[in-house]
Amino acid sequence: MKLWKPDGTLLRTLGTHPVEAWAVDSSPDGTFIVSGSADNTAKLWAPQGQLLHHLKGHQDAVYAVAVSPNGRRIASGSIDGMIKLWNPEGKLLKTLQTKSSDNTAIFSLCFDSRNIKLFAASDNGTVQQWDVSTGRLLNRFHAGVNLRAATCSPTDQQLITADGNGKVKLWDTRSNQVIQSWTSNLKGDGFLNIARFSPDGQTLALTTWDQRLETWSITLWTVQGQQLTTLVKHQGEIRAIAFSPDGKTLVSGSFDQTMAVWDIEQILQLDSLDFACSWIEDYLKTNQELKERDRALCSGITRQLL
Known part of the structure; x- marks a missing residue:
């Protein structure tokens, strides 16, 4: 576990x-960091x-953590298949477990914005919705195939789910109804692995x-399903992504043993300029009245980011 400055220091x-x-x-105030490991434990x-x-009690690898x-x-x-709730002092508060037939691997966890509900994505394609204070299972709904994110x-x-078929769904967490859905533009067999909202949602x-194509990439979307850009850098599985608190920077970490820091604000500006240049490309080449x-x-404006 290493802490880095955005400049790579x-x-x-x-x-x-x-x-x-x-x-x-990590905690919102930056006072602690939590990690989950294949050693069946989490650490603060x-x-x-x-x-x-040292948070102990799981019987298999801890694949998801959330604050x-x-x-x-x-x-x-x-x-x-177990979910455990802890306080920052390391005390186990509750173990959340559905009936044994539902005990499939937990791949993703998130708390709602009001700290009331916890959502857990399982590899059987279901999302479990739990009451944080009571530990009661509120609901369960099917969200996709080979659900990872x-x-x-x-x-x-609202909740976003992404599955092994490239299907992305935006849910209303009050009604558990789909508000918006779209399919990622995978060019071959593949899957969506991790999803993260920007701070402004x-x-x-x-x-x-x-x-x-044998490539890992990061795609940026609006919540309406419009693709903004594709970021390609890593040569191995991307295991973590996170936005900065101001939403201007995205950090990604990979099994290729590298991290990448992306200037999202600049990238989206360049993509807009690239689109404009692409639109007038023929005009610039063929109009006889141009000097x-x-x-x-548009010289120097490339599509390397896409």
Whole structure:
């Protein structure tokens, strides 16, 4: 576990799990970081590097962790099908378990913006909705095939799910009804792996594996399903993405042992300019009334980001 500055400078090394760390999240006020590992445990860390608490109790790898928006609850989800709720002092508050037939691996967790509900995405394609205070299962609904990603909007009572067929759905968490849905433009067999909302709740980042092209990428979308751009950099599976608090930067981490810091604001501006230049490309080439120097207006504007 390492902490970095946005410019790539290493701040400090926190500590380690004996095997792979699969998930990480942090408290909204920055006072602690939680990690989940294939060693069947989660750990709470201080930003200064000290191990605060070792959260034990799962019977298999901890694949998902989440901190509530108010920082008062921590959820851990495991391949064993169990979800555990903890407080920041490391005390186990509740173990959430449905009937044994539903105990499939938990791949994604998120708290709603009001700290009332916890959503858990399972590999059987269902989303479980839990009451955080009582630990009661409120609802269960089918959201897709080979479901890997579910993320709660930070600003509204909405949930995004993304599945193994490239299907993305925006849900109203009050009614559990689909508000919007679209299919990611996978060019071959592949799947969507991780989803994250921007802090203002208006932009969605999805990590995508395209089997035919053998590429991992990040696609940015509006919540209405309009694709904004595609970011390609990593050579291995993208295991983590996160927006900065101001939404201007996106960070991604990969099994290729690299991290990438994306200037989202600049990228989207460049994409808009690229689109405009593409639209007038023939005009610049063929219009006889243009001066020669004007034909180079779009020189240097490339489509490398797409």
